[in-house]
Amino acid sequence: MxxxxxxxxxxxxxxxxxxxxxxxxxxxxxxxxxDNRSFQIFQFPANKIPTIDGNSEDWKIVPENYIVGMDQLWDDSGKQPKADPKNLAVSVKIGWVKGLNRLYFLYEAYDDYWDFSLPGLHNDTFELIVDADQSGGPFIDRFHPNPNLTNTMDAYFSYHGVHAQNYHIFTPAVEKDWTMVWGSQPWIKNLPYANASYKYDFKPGQGGKLTLEFWITPFDYAGNNPSRAVESILEENKNIGLCWAIIDYDDVNKTENNGFWNLSKEHKMYGNASYSLPFKLMPLEKQYKKEIDAKWSFKVVNMAKREVAFVDESEGEITSWNWDFGDGTTSTEQNPIHQYKEAGKYVVILKIQGPKGISQLSKVWDVAVK
Known part of the structure; x- marks a missing residue:
């Protein structure tokens, strides 16, 4: 440097x-x-997935250390030297569910003046940046690396929001869609890729508390054609890139905002994913995990020879594995490859044992060879 x-x-x-x-x-x-800050994303158990209804009850299981509050933000517009909870107070929680490529958000905010009466971008806003594969780099048309494409429609359709996404989420949205996707892929804000719900009881110009609950699908590639899109794969202990800013308006007659509260130390994070911050997809909290839990998957590696590879995905401290392949044969290997002599549909059982006890899992007719 x-x-x-x-x-x-x-x-x-x-x-x-x-x-x-x-x-x-x-x-x-x-x-x-x-800026060496890093944050955590809470893993919801599969039986406790939040309902998108604007109610924060589902989020009470999320520990406080997952909250990102005003203490992590700074007003890089220079209009507010420090956060004043009497003016604006915001907290954000993020969750995920293993097996789903979705990010869940709970956005809770108090504002002394909610500005949302106009139909355009002049609206209190939660601007969210998502770069799930941490590819980094600019991703809006005005930052295109080819100067001949800067601020052109060619850049907009082929580049803007493609490898990272920007959501202008209106807080609240009244007589307008819940968010503007800043790019050529507005389809990502609708089901089956996203959903949102609000809860509040104030009118434009009044103060009060707002609860916004939503989920989105992150994409490694999201062009204007959804058939070519590539979802980001969310995996335990993986870091993803996220950032956000709170755009606070306090006067409907003023075109300028009253503050741009940024999580990043770089103002241009809104169009450059390199300025996002790492958020770790955490494992289940201890109280939601079994001390020993049998899990497994399989893949047919050669259908002609009826060869099947079995993969142990069990959790906990394990000292022994016992596979019953459903054809009268067994194995004590952790990850065996088994060859079936005859075509059929089989009930396969994995039984594991460790200091904390015994667990087993059977799958009925999942394994089928011909």
């Missing part, structure tokens, strides 16, 4: 602007580069 600063601020630059400016640039670069 020092080499880059020295290269940029050569002797002529120093002579023209002086040493203080050089030091200021160095300090600014260090501040932005040294």
């Amino acid at each position: 020092l080499f880059r600063i020295k290269s940029f601020f050569n002797l002529k630059t120093k002579a023209k602007y002086g040493l203080p400016l050089v030091l200021m640039a160095l300090i600014t670069s260090q501040t932005n580069a040294q």
Whole structure:
């Protein structure tokens, strides 16, 4: 980093602007580069998936250490030197469910002046950036790396929002769709890719509390044609890139906002996924996990030879495995490959044992060969 600063601020630059400016640039670069914050995404048990109804009851099981509050945000517009809970107070919780490529959000906010009476972008907003595969880099048309495509419709349709997504979520949305997807893929805000619900009791210009509950589907590739889209695969212990800003309006007659409360230290995070922050998809909390739990999957590796590979996915401390392949044969290997002599549909059982007890799982006729 020092080499880059020295290269940029050569002797002529120093002579023209002086040493203080050089030091200021160095300090600014260090501040932005040294943002080592990371956050966590709560894993909901499969039997406790939140209902999207604007009610926060389902989220009470999420520990407080998962909350991202105003203490993590800063107003990079410079209009608000520090957060004032009498003016604006926001908390965000994020969840996921193993096996579903969905991100669940609970957005709770108090504002002393809710501005949402106009039909356009002048609306209190939760602007969310999603880069689930952490590919990074610019992703809006005005930042296109090819200067010939900057701010063109070609860039909009082929590039804007494709590898990372930007949601302008209106808080609340009245007589308008719940969010504007900033890009050429508005289909991602509708079912079966997203859903949202609000709860509030204030009118435009009044203060009060808003609860917004929603889920979205992250995409590694999301162009204007949904048939070509590639969903992001959410996996336990994986980091994904997220960021957001709260755009707060306090006067319907003023075109400028009253604050841009940013989670990132870089203002342009709204169009550059490199400025997002890592959020870890956490395992289940201990109280929702069995001490020993048999789980397994399989794959037919050669149908002509009736060869099936079995994969142990059990959880807990395990000392022994016992497979019953349903054809009168067994194995004590953890991940066996079995060859069936005859075609058929089989009941396969995995029994595991460890210091905490015994568990088994059978699957009826899942394994079938011909």
